[in-house]
Amino acid sequence: MPPTMTATEALVEELQDRPVVNDVVINVATVNGSGSQSANFILLRALFSMGIPVSGKNLFPSNIEGLPTWFTIRANEDGWLAQRARTDVVIAMNARTVAEDVAQVHPGGILIINEALKAHATRDDILTYVVPYGEIVKQVCEDTRLRKKIVNVIYTGVVARLLGIEMDAIDAAIDHQFGGKPKAIKMNRDAAQAGYDWAGENLEAQNRYRVQRSNKTDGKMIIEGNEATAIGMLFGGVTVAAWYPITPSSSVCEYLTGYMEKYRHDAETGKATYAIVQAEDEIASIGMVLGAGWAGARAFTATSGPGISLMSEMTGLSYFAEIPAVIVDVQRMGPSTGLPTRTCQGDIAKTYQLSHGDCKHVLLIPGNVGECYEFAMEALELAEQLQTMIFLMSDLDLGMNKWMADPFNPPSKPIGRGKVLDAKDLERLGGFQRYGDVDGDGIGYRTLPGTPNNKAAYFTRGTGHNAKAEYTEKAADWKTNMDRLSHKFETARKLVPASIVHETDAATVGVLAYGSSDDAVQEARHILQERHGVKTDYIRVRALPYPADVRAFIERHPVVYVVDQNRDAQMATILRGELFDLSGKIRSIRHYDGMPLDADTVVQQLLHQESR
Amino acid sequence: MPPTMTATEALVEELQDRPVVNDVVINVATVNGSGSQSANFILLRALFSMGIPVSGKNLFPSNIEGLPTWFTIRANEDGWLAQRARTDVVIAMNARTVAEDVAQVHPGGILIINEALKAHATRDDILTYVVPYGEIVKQVCEDTRLRKKIVNVIYTGVVARLLGIEMDAIDAAIDHQFGGKPKAIKMNRDAAQAGYDWAGENLEAQNRYRVQRSNKTDGKMIIEGNEATAIGMLFGGVTVAAWYPITPSSSVCEYLTGYMEKYRHDAETGKATYAIVQAEDEIASIGMVLGAGWAGARAFTATSGPGISLMSEMTGLSYFAEIPAVIVDVQRMGPSTGLPTRTCQGDIAKTYQLSHGDCKHVLLIPGNVGECYEFAMEALELAEQLQTMIFLMSDLDLGMNKWMADPFNPPSKPIGRGKVLDAKDLERLGGFQRYGDVDGDGIGYRTLPGTPNNKAAYFTRGTGHNAKAEYTEKAADWKTNMDRLSHKFETARKLVPASIVHETDAATVGVLAYGSSDDAVQEARHILQERHGVKTDYIRVRALPYPADVRAFIERHPVVYVVDQNRDAQMATILRGELFDLSGKIRSIRHYDGMPLDADTVVQQLLHQESR
Amino acid sequence: MTEAVLDKPKGQNRIGLLLSDYKGAESTLCAGCGHDAITSSIIKACHELGIEPTGVAKLSGIGCSSKTPNYFLNQAHGINAVHGRMSAIATGSSLANRTLTNIGVSGDGDTASIGLGNFLHMVRRNIRMTYIVENNGCYGLTKGQFSATADKGSLKKGGKEINQNEPVDICALAIQMGCRFVARSFSGDTNQVRNLIKAAMNHNGTAVLDIVSPCVTFNNHEGSTKSVTYARLHEDPLHEVDFIPHFDPITVNYDAGTYTKVEMHDGSLITLKKLAHDYDPSDMDRAMALLHEAAGNGHFYTGLIYCRPDSVPFGEQKNIVDVPLATLPESVTRPSRAVFNQLMASFK
Amino acid sequence: MTEAVLDKPKGQNRIGLLLSDYKGAESTLCAGCGHDAITSSIIKACHELGIEPTGVAKLSGIGCSSKTPNYFLNQAHGINAVHGRMSAIATGSSLANRTLTNIGVSGDGDTASIGLGNFLHMVRRNIRMTYIVENNGCYGLTKGQFSATADKGSLKKGGKEINQNEPVDICALAIQMGCRFVARSFSGDTNQVRNLIKAAMNHNGTAVLDIVSPCVTFNNHEGSTKSVTYARLHEDPLHEVDFIPHFDPITVNYDAGTYTKVEMHDGSLITLKKLAHDYDPSDMDRAMALLHEAAGNGHFYTGLIYCRPDSVPFGEQKNIVDVPLATLPESVTRPSRAVFNQLMASFK
Ligand SMILES: Cc1ncc(C[n+]2csc(CCOP(=O)(O)OP(=O)(O)O)c2C)c(N)n1
Ligand SMILES: Cc1ncc(C[n+]2csc(CCOP(=O)(O)OP(=O)(O)O)c2C)c(N)n1
Ligand code: SF4
Ligand code: SF4
Ligand SMILES: [Mg+2]
Ligand SMILES: [Mg+2]
Secondary structure (H helix, E strand, C coil), X not given: CCCCCCHHHHHHHHCCCCCEECEEEEEEEEECXXXXXXXXXXXXXXXXXXXXXXXXXXXXXXXCCCCEEEEEEEEECCCCCCECXXXXXXXXXXXXXXXXXXXXXXXXXXXXXXXXXXXXXXXXCCEEEEECHHHHHHHHCXXXXXXXXXXXXXXXXXXXXXXXXXXXXXXXXXHHHCCCCHHHHHHHHHHHHXXXXXXXXXXXXCCCEECXXXXXXXXXXXXXXXXXXXXXHHHCXXXXXXXXXXXXXXXXXXXXXXXXXXXXXXXXXXXXXXXXXXXXXXXXXXXXXXXXXXXXXXXXXXXCHHHHHHCHHHHHHHHHHCCCEEEEEEEEECCCCEEEEEECCCCXXXXXXXXXXXXXXXEECCXXXXXXXXXXXXXXXXXXXXXXXXXXXXXXXHHHCEEEECCCCCCCCCCCXXXXXXXXXXXXXXXCXXXXXXXXXXXXXXXXXXXXXXXXXXXXXXXXXXXXXXXXXXXXXXXXXXXXXXXXXXXXXXXXXXXEEECCCCCCEEEEEEHHHHHHHHHHHHHHHHHHCCCXXXXXXXXXXXXXXXXXXXXXXXXXXXXECCXXXXXXXXHHHHCHHHXXXXXXXXXXXXXXXXXXXXXXXHHHHHCX | CCCCCCXXXXXXXXXXXXXXXXXXXXXXXXECCCXXXXXXXXXXXXXXXXXXXXXXXXXXXXXXXXXXXXXXXXXXXXXXXXXXXXXXXXXXXXXXXXXXXXXXXXXXXXXXXXXXXXXXXXXXXXXXXXXXXXXXXXXXXXXXXXXXXXXXXXXXXXXXXXXXXXXXXXXXXXXXXXXXXXXXXXXXXXXXXXXXXXXXXXXXXXXXXXXCCCCCCCCCEEEEHHHHHHHHHHHCCCCEEEECCCCCCHHHXXXXXXXXXXXXXXXXXXXXXXXXXXXXXXXXXXXXXXXXXXXXXXEEEEECHHHHHHCHHHHHHHHHHCCCEEEEEEEEECCCCEEEEEECCCCHHHHHCCCCCCCCCEEECCCCHHHHHHHHHHHHHHHHHHCCEEXXXXXXXXXXXXXXXXXXXXXXXXXXXXXXXXXXXXXXXXXXXXXXXXXXXXXXXXXXXXXXXXXXXXXXXXXCECCCCCECCCHHHHHHHHXXXXXXXXXXXXXXXXXXXXXXXXXXXXXXXXHHHHHHHHHHHHHHHHHHCCCEEEEEECEECCCHHHHHHHXXXXXXEEXXXXXXXXXXXXXXXXXXXXXXXXXXXXXCCCCCCEHHXXXXXXXXXXXX | CHHHHHCCHHHCCCCCCCHHHHECCCCCCCCCCHHHHHHHHHHHHHHHHCCCHHHEEEEECCCHHHHHHHHECCCCEEEECCCCCHHHHHHHHHXXXXXXXXXXXXXXXXXXXXXXXXXXXXXXXXXXXEEEEEXXXXXXXXXCEEXXXXXXXXXXXXXXXXXXXXXXCHHHHHHHCCCCEEEEEECCCHHHHHHHHHHHHCCCCEEEEEEECCCCCCCCCCCCCCCHHHHHHHEEECEEEEEECCCCCCCCCCCCCCEEEEECCCCCEEXXXXXXXXXXXXXXXXXXXXXXXXXXXXXXXXXXEEECCCCCCHHHHCCECCCCHHHCCHHHHCCCHHHHHHHHHHCC | CHHHHHCCHHHCCCCCCXXXXXXXXXXXXXXXXXHHHHHHHHHHHHHHHCCCHHHEEEEECCCHHHHHHHHECCCCEEEXXXXXXXXXXXXXXXXXXXXXXXXXXXXXXHHHHCCHHHHHHHHHHCCCEEEEEEECCEECCCCCEECCCCCCCCECCCCCCECCCCCCCHHHHHHHCCCCEEEEEEXXXXXXXXXXXXXXXXXXXXXXXXXXXXXXXXXXCCCCCCCHHHXXXXXXXXXXXXXXXXXXXXXXXXXXXXXXXXXCCCCCEEEEEECCCCCCCCCHHHHHHHHHHHHHHCCEEEEEEEECCCCCCHXXXXXXXXXXXXXXXXXXXXXXXXXXXXXXXXXX
């Protein structure tokens, strides 16, 4: 069910006598490796600095240079920043895709097209502006090699002129982008200005889409989820990270490396208070994390689908031998190698029970960049507290796109290291049982290798063990231990972040979503209410095992739509399987074409099912 | 809820004035690596050749020599051969475990204990026979090194005398066991006879448990599931097998190697018409299988839990690139390394959706050795027909224990190679679309590398592809392809073996089970009806995706108990998640201590839930 | 010399095909990427050898390099495995069909990082294939991180991070695992690469070609030993490689003083014209010492490092029938009813 | 010589511990298994060195050999990883706590089959640990299948199947990957094993000990080069190994004509008394040639094959603080509020 224009939207469209202000979707179609990325960021940040909420989503191919790339900027006064199918303004720079790019402009919208491609500018239901970038760039850039890159910045000036973006804002964005590189700043400013000036002189002004200064971004920031995750790890006191490059997760550890180099070297000796290892593969990276966790370090790895598969076996060891570990899964479209540069929530059901045999894992599922940061800290915390594997389930949309957010909250609680006994404790206690359940929460006490006490040692194994960590094959021992692990999972249920519940007066329809779907779902609720008179309540689940509030929410509603960004309705199926007495109420909304979720998809699938 | 004696059983127990005939559970407690295995097989086969149905279950440690091992023989005229908690006769040979072994004898039962351990023979509620094996063995075996092994055979004679096993049957069993080795046959016969004679002269006869000739094994055979699987592969025309040793799956490929060496060399050239590779690890073995499947060979691998985890990534490739492959999963107790020599059905939910991203796989689940054979053939068949990964879900109990069975049916249908186009087809058709859905069943046509036609080639990849197998990142292409794969899965649902349904007059309680649970469930139904007046209907599911008969069965019954040999109620959860409109009816019976399922566990959990 | 085979009408080779018949899809790699040059060499080598394209299996892992099988021999079946596991896929497919000509293309990350163990075991088994590593010292496709063959001491692009590990020497490891055809080359030395590929394709076992193939986007900076400039300036060919296929014997007199000849199992000939070095590629210890010396002083020797044509490929070791296992008829793959009955009887 | 350290009251070593303080749980291996002999040697070596047991980390994979860490040093933490991945676990734990003394025990299957790639990368990183391969040429725990070090031509127990592959040479591969302490020994040569372990434990990096350790149950038959008898009869020590710890300097005069001395980074000394061979373990090409010769003719050399004490372990390469990362306080691991604010500001 591809999102199409609703009747209401069409109506709005036709009333083009007054401009739509601060509500525009701009799509820039370029070629990757052409340096268009910085031009797009400049545009994004200029809008942001004018006080207009923005988001930026990069649709890039799984190659390095020469293939089509799109960057979509949505600016919206009311803060609706999710993916939106309708494109108001298209900047067409790519010969390969120009036909579809032109076709993409919403009726009544604006096309800004490179003169070289103007043969394709054949639509008369849109405003078309032809720009001779090739000529303009000659005037601002002597160096022919640099022209290829700088040419893109020109369109920022053109767009600025047409939409009303202030050149001050563009300049400020350029300064931010090239911080500390005066030469680059100058060149980019010149290029943008050239575009602006040229447009002023040569293009007819339009009155369809306008932007104007607002104050909706005061105090806000723009950040990618992966960078937020890295910051969370930094402030979570991570000491060991091991990783293997894979899109879209690589930047988590790359950002982290930068921060650690800056902030985590001993002032006196210059020595590192951490270790980051680029491992030879994913089995090694998760193995290193387990080794580090066993030895007492806060450790994590970041990966994506194929890495998750390779980490299966070690995940079972973490679960069963109860070794703290964290895996950040920045989900991409699978199965198999799939679409490495497209987003998906396809690993939810997989990670939840990753590895052979009976095991279930704790998943933290951030719904925005702030939670990427918070949950990164929390994942490290819970891993040590629960002595098990914690998955941080991000995705490509969240991880690699540009999100507006409030500044994060500084760490609010001290770093807890879980139930670790040191030499003194052991002296006092005279010993301990590694896998005993002293506190009734299913969590035993552990000691770290190197603890200077001859009662400290125990043997860690993935084979059957009793409370004293001794090898056993006895049926009763096995069952006791497995039941304790189930009990520990119930403890986890109480410790994970509560869901976020939005309840409305008199709503009967419930919506349940998770992760990066949040923006689109929020907008969908708005549309449902405003345009279709359908009131919805909304619960955003932020963890598995889902906390008790999920059952309560479903119980309170006659029907709950579960929004999954995957084909197999993974979350819906988990909930149906576990909350089986309520499963009659659970309906499914699925989205799985690799694009970030948009509100229309939710609206249409929901209305469709409601009308049945 | 460990199985304990029911009231009825206790009653039977007290009536010890007349013997229980052809209904006995014998447990032999020895040390592994001591050669007791052949003695146990002799006992088993002797009972079998007397026409009494038998099963033999080996409970062995995860080591090679010197640790406790138990072999349980159940002989039952009515053919109830599942694990049974109550032990009638214990043969105690192991000093390490003698205390628990003695305790294990059911009140009124029989203990046959080595003289060296007689200090432990302190119970007066059982019959105790002390046997001086050390002395007897001296009389039959000169070679002191051999005595350690041969001593075990002596107890076969002792048991024969006490229970009434005919020495002809013992001798025949010895002949079968040591087929073609006259020296070994003689020595073993002598040892058994010595035990028999000694017991005749020195032990008082008993009248509690007796066996006598019957005709219930006419035409039957005894075989292990793994050997049956190997035979299925042999007759399924497998040409490539790659494997990595892991208990309890190793013997699948080891048996197969033996058969292939015997039956699959070209008569003229002596060359092999197959290749079996012991790979360097599980990733390599499944990789080789995929490579072979891609090139057109019927190929499989056999593994267990840890191997399944390691094969995750490749499984996704098989699913998504649609490469035929078969994995035999002989399940052992997990998670992690777990209990390598204990049984479990812990991988059902895991394999069903193995690998990251959206994917679901076809599982064939044999419930007996005959189906191990049949489904091995069928797995090869379906893999090529459906062009995907097929899992054959056996387990340690089925795979490594001794099962009585009817002779298998010879292959009934010709080997089908699925939708493969050869050069002639291509000439006729002028081309093809690898991932098109010409027939409406979701299955495309493929060609094999080396096909001599310049329209034959296509490129196989785990990345996004369109119907022509070309690389694409387009949202619509991705979705179309994923939807076709879902559709193919529905085709699979129609092709997998139907469930076996046993329906009774007026039963309202349904039982759903799968795999090696069959014997215990059948017996449980019998007990439920005979002793508790509870009539049950029974559906044995033999595959996932479950065929349509599962829904129909559940619909027909107000309540259905799903029997899982795992902690997490994996099958029950799958059914609840997918047949969610029926999930209110689904209840769960779980067994997960590593022992094979027994009827009492099913009876008690079912009655307990019924009474609530 | 071998250009002789091109002396056919209109650029047709011995089976009547044109160079264009060996092409593949358009490359999507960066302009100037070394991998594209190797692709061209593969195309030319196959054309010159008169290989039947439909009889070729193209195999690869994941990476920029691993994409390239899509860019040559459109008429041959190809497969992208998962990252680092082409070795296993190739082993399986080569067993399933021994008649296929196998060309594998991998990257340094694919082969020497994640794939190292499986690669070495494949080499040990000696499956019959040409295994090309397009070695750029980095992970191209994931944007330039160090791979296992990255130079020691190299700096991360835009970061302080320094690679501290010695590069993995794919050639030395292959030799150590028993490989009997090991060569090193440079993508820009198209003549040498083409001739090495032709020779490799006629080797009766695994032929490993470790070809420096610059990543112009991420590892082409000064100081990189895998940059275009470095490779150009430092390449030191051990000899001039030429290949004379068995079907095209040329009766030139090769003077033993200036040429080393290696006779392949099928009668083809590799001729190595001596240059500054007097190098004998049949001496394993010499080969290892050369590689160690090169590793020690950053020397970039290219050519046929080690070659022993007396090689028994895996399929022969396994004594498999010559026809493809893949298409054996049921009459061969399913034992008779008599065997079935005999088997069943044995369990009674 | 080093027995000197035992001259303490009642068998106490320099930290006052008895041999029994270094014992572990009772072995469950087969009677006569080579692995048990190595366990004893480890116990003795640790006792003689006066190692603090609680400061040791015992690491292993899965297999009979990998069970053995449970059988020594009860007071040390130990871990069974998954099969073949001890290398990764050890890398992680050694980074988390650089003060631990790491003893790893693995099998030939664990290290050279499934674990090969990860093992070699660990070696390349040079983490500080003693890595013992208890090499029996088979998979003991899964009942005797061929491993990657099985003899070529060996017959499957009770089957026709013949192993066709050359055994993997763990020592040669380790050297090729840059390992600077590589030894080969025989479990039955308890004296040599003990001294090699002591030396290895003082090596400042990865020390690889490839110890032939017969599987008496599955690979002890005639013709096996890993049988007790074969190893006994064919062992050819390159030298007599002795180890003099830095804390116990003995002022004996070592005549350079009869002894080779290797000085370790901590001042300890390995003395190699010359026997029939005049072998210099610091020469890499010589070591490789020796291994190749041995592989070619089935020669069983034992001793210190290759040793270069100037080794920079991974933790040092990474410039990590000396105290354990594991227990760094929050004040060190969590940057200040000022840094936090600064960071937040940078995104505005
Ligand atoms: C299991 C897995 N891990 C990681 C990746 C991500 N990945 C794709 S290509 C690549 C590296 C490729 O490097 P190399 O083999 O050297 O090829 P190049 O691109 O340099 O030619 C990586 C890490 C993946 N696809 N699969
Ligand atoms: C992933 C995985 N595959 C297979 C196994 C089964 N397995 C256990 S031990 C072992 C081989 C051990 O051989 P080796 O390392 O040589 O040790 P040995 O028993 O000979 O001392 C295997 C294959 C496993 N535990 N895990
Ligand atoms: S990124 Fe590097 S390896 Fe990849 S295509 Fe570009 S130049 Fe080639
Ligand atoms: S099977 Fe072999 S390796 Fe294992 S304990 Fe027994 S003798 Fe040792
Ligand atoms: Mg590379
Ligand atoms: Mg071994």
